[in-house]
Amino acid sequence: DHKVRLPEAFNVAVPFIDRHIDQGRGSKPAIRTAHETVTYAELAERVNRAGNALLALGMAPGDRLLMVVKDCPAFFYLFWGAIKAGIVPIPPNTLLRAPDYAYMIDDSGCRLVVYSREYAGEIEPALRQLGAKAPPALTVDAFLAEVNKASPSLVPRLAAPDDDCFWLYSSGSTGRPKGAVHAQRDMVVTSELYGVRVLGVTEEDICFSAAKLFFAYGLGNGMTFPLWTGATAVLDERRPTPDSTFETIETFSPTIFYGVPTLYAAQLAALDAKPRRLESLRACVSAGEALPADMFRRWKEKTGTVILDGIGSTEALHIFIGNRLDDHRAGTSGRPVPGYEVRILDENGDPVPKGESGRLWIRAESAAKYYWNKPDKTAETMVEGWLNTGDTYRQDDDGYFIYEGRSDDMLKVGGIWCSPVEIENCLVGHPAVLEAAVIGYADADSLIKPKAVVVLKQSGDAGASLTDELMTLCKKSLAPYKYPRWIEYVPELPKTATGKIQRFKLRD
Ligand code: 3UK
Incomplete structure (x- = not known):
C-alpha cells in the first residue's frame, strides 16, 4: 500500500521542521552554504520568527507571498514561515524578466513580494509597471531585519491535507504562466514516495541540487527530501557551472547530487580537462529533459556513479517515473x-498496445489541485483525477518508459521551459x-536548444551581423537561456490553411 496517511488537521511545517527538535536533531546541520551553517534548532526558530514577521507585515492566513529568492537559508525561512502561519508562498523562477x-504579481494577487537584491533590476x-496595483515589497536583507525583531514562537495554523499550501508557476506554449496550486500533503507524498522509497534518502545523506529551489525538482532535491529525513542540504547561490558544482562537491562531500542533462554534458567536458574528487557521491539524479544514453555511459565510466534519469513535472511536484540504483536502463526514464x-493513451483516450507510443497520463497523490484563475487550462490538463503530461512515451519490452517528445511545441532548454512563441x-x-x-x-551532446527560422522584410539583410543583433536582442529581453543558438534565413514559413505556423515541418 503506497498511500501516504496524514492527520485530518495538521500543519506540514511541523513534520518537516519542528519534529527534528523532538527527535534530538537540534544541533545537527540542516543547511550548509559557503557562508554559514544552520542547525535544525536555528532553522526551527528562524522559521517561527519569519512566520511572525510576515504576520507583522500585515499578511493574514490565506494571503499569497511572492518570494523571488536565490538558493540561501532565507528561502527556507520564508517558505516554511509562511506555511506555518497559513500564508501561501510562491517561489517563481529567478531568471525571468520584469514583464x-x-x-x-498581478495574477497571484500576492499581498507581499520579498526578493534577493540580485533580482532588483527586474x-x-x-x-513600477503595476503602479497603484503593486503590493508592498522588500528585499531579503530588509526582511531578515524584521525576522530578528520577531517572536521566536509561533503556533502552527492547522489545515487539512487537501488545503492549499504553496504554488509553483509553470509555463505553457501559448499564453501566460499558470499558477499550479499544491496542497499541504503534496511535499509529504513526493518526499516519501520518491525521496525515501526510490532514492533511499536517510538522515545520513548530504543533498546537493544544482537545480535551484524555485524549480519543483530543486525544491524536492534541495529542501523537502533532506528536511523530511533529517538529512543536510547544501545550498549554492551561484549559477551552476562545472567549476562551481565540482567545487561545492569537493567542499561539502554530498552523497546525492541532482543535475540536469545540460549541466552533466558540461561537467563531462570539464572532467576531460581536469579530474575532480567526486567519491562522496552515492547517487546522481537527472531530470527536466531526457538524459541521452551516451551521457549515462560516459558519466559511469568517468565517475563510477550512475545517473538516475526520472521524469517529473511542476504539476506532479516531483518525479513519477524514474530509474533506481538497483533497476535502471540508460536512455529511458525508468519505471513508474x-x-x-501511469497510462499511455491513444488519441481516443484508449490505452495503446504495449510498445506503441501515445500520450502519457498519470494519477498522482502529489498532483496540483488546479491552476489559479485558469479553469480552461485546468479542465484540459486535469481530467477526473488524471494529469495530462503533454508528453509522448512508449514502453520497451521490459517495461521501461522511453521519452519520445512533447505533444506540443514546447522546448526544454537546460531543463527549463522555453516557449517558441515567446522567442518568436x-x-x-x-x-x-x-x-x-x-x-x-x-x-553536439544531443540536447535540445532553440533554433530560429526567420523571414526578413528584405532578404538582403541576412548575414552574420544581423544574426548577432537578433541573438543580442533575445538575450536582453528574454530569460538568458531562451536565446536562439542558431538562426536560419528562409523566404517563407510553412503554414496551415488558417495561417498557423507548422513548426513540425521545420523540424524535419
Ligand atoms: C519534461 C522530461 C524527458 C517533460 C520536473 C523533476 O521538469 C520538471 O518539471 P517542469 O514542469 O517540466 C515537466 C516536463 O519536462 N521532462 C522532465 N523530466 C524529463 N522529459 N525526460 C525527463 N527525465 O516534458 C515533462 O512533462 O518544468 C522534473 C521533478 C520535478 C519537476 N518539476
Missing part, C-alpha cells in the same frame, strides 16, 4: 515510481524581421 514578474521595474499510476515574438520586434518560427534543434 513576467509583473504578470505573476522586480523593481515590475512593481510506486504510488503513481521577441524576434519579430526587430525592424528587419517579418516572421519567425522557433524549433528545438539538437546540439
Whole structure:
C-alpha cells in the first residue's frame, strides 16, 4: 500500500521542521552554504520568527507571498514561515524578466513580494509597471531585519491535507504562466514516495541540487527530501557551472547530487580537462529533459556513479517515473515510481498496445489541485483525477518508459521551459524581421536548444551581423537561456490553411 496517511488537521511545517527538535536533531546541520551553517534548532526558530514577521507585515492566513529568492537559508525561512502561519508562498523562477514578474504579481494577487537584491533590476521595474496595483515589497536583507525583531514562537495554523499550501508557476506554449496550486500533503507524498522509497534518502545523506529551489525538482532535491529525513542540504547561490558544482562537491562531500542533462554534458567536458574528487557521491539524479544514453555511459565510466534519469513535472511536484540504483536502463526514464499510476493513451483516450507510443497520463497523490484563475487550462490538463503530461512515451519490452517528445511545441532548454512563441515574438520586434518560427534543434551532446527560422522584410539583410543583433536582442529581453543558438534565413514559413505556423515541418 503506497498511500501516504496524514492527520485530518495538521500543519506540514511541523513534520518537516519542528519534529527534528523532538527527535534530538537540534544541533545537527540542516543547511550548509559557503557562508554559514544552520542547525535544525536555528532553522526551527528562524522559521517561527519569519512566520511572525510576515504576520507583522500585515499578511493574514490565506494571503499569497511572492518570494523571488536565490538558493540561501532565507528561502527556507520564508517558505516554511509562511506555511506555518497559513500564508501561501510562491517561489517563481529567478531568471525571468520584469514583464513576467509583473504578470505573476498581478495574477497571484500576492499581498507581499520579498526578493534577493540580485533580482532588483527586474522586480523593481515590475512593481513600477503595476503602479497603484503593486503590493508592498522588500528585499531579503530588509526582511531578515524584521525576522530578528520577531517572536521566536509561533503556533502552527492547522489545515487539512487537501488545503492549499504553496504554488509553483509553470509555463505553457501559448499564453501566460499558470499558477499550479499544491496542497499541504503534496511535499509529504513526493518526499516519501520518491525521496525515501526510490532514492533511499536517510538522515545520513548530504543533498546537493544544482537545480535551484524555485524549480519543483530543486525544491524536492534541495529542501523537502533532506528536511523530511533529517538529512543536510547544501545550498549554492551561484549559477551552476562545472567549476562551481565540482567545487561545492569537493567542499561539502554530498552523497546525492541532482543535475540536469545540460549541466552533466558540461561537467563531462570539464572532467576531460581536469579530474575532480567526486567519491562522496552515492547517487546522481537527472531530470527536466531526457538524459541521452551516451551521457549515462560516459558519466559511469568517468565517475563510477550512475545517473538516475526520472521524469517529473511542476504539476506532479516531483518525479513519477524514474530509474533506481538497483533497476535502471540508460536512455529511458525508468519505471513508474510506486504510488503513481501511469497510462499511455491513444488519441481516443484508449490505452495503446504495449510498445506503441501515445500520450502519457498519470494519477498522482502529489498532483496540483488546479491552476489559479485558469479553469480552461485546468479542465484540459486535469481530467477526473488524471494529469495530462503533454508528453509522448512508449514502453520497451521490459517495461521501461522511453521519452519520445512533447505533444506540443514546447522546448526544454537546460531543463527549463522555453516557449517558441515567446522567442518568436521577441524576434519579430526587430525592424528587419517579418516572421519567425522557433524549433528545438539538437546540439553536439544531443540536447535540445532553440533554433530560429526567420523571414526578413528584405532578404538582403541576412548575414552574420544581423544574426548577432537578433541573438543580442533575445538575450536582453528574454530569460538568458531562451536565446536562439542558431538562426536560419528562409523566404517563407510553412503554414496551415488558417495561417498557423507548422513548426513540425521545420523540424524535419
Ligand atoms: C519534461 C522530461 C524527458 C517533460 C520536473 C523533476 O521538469 C520538471 O518539471 P517542469 O514542469 O517540466 C515537466 C516536463 O519536462 N521532462 C522532465 N523530466 C524529463 N522529459 N525526460 C525527463 N527525465 O516534458 C515533462 O512533462 O518544468 C522534473 C521533478 C520535478 C519537476 N518539476
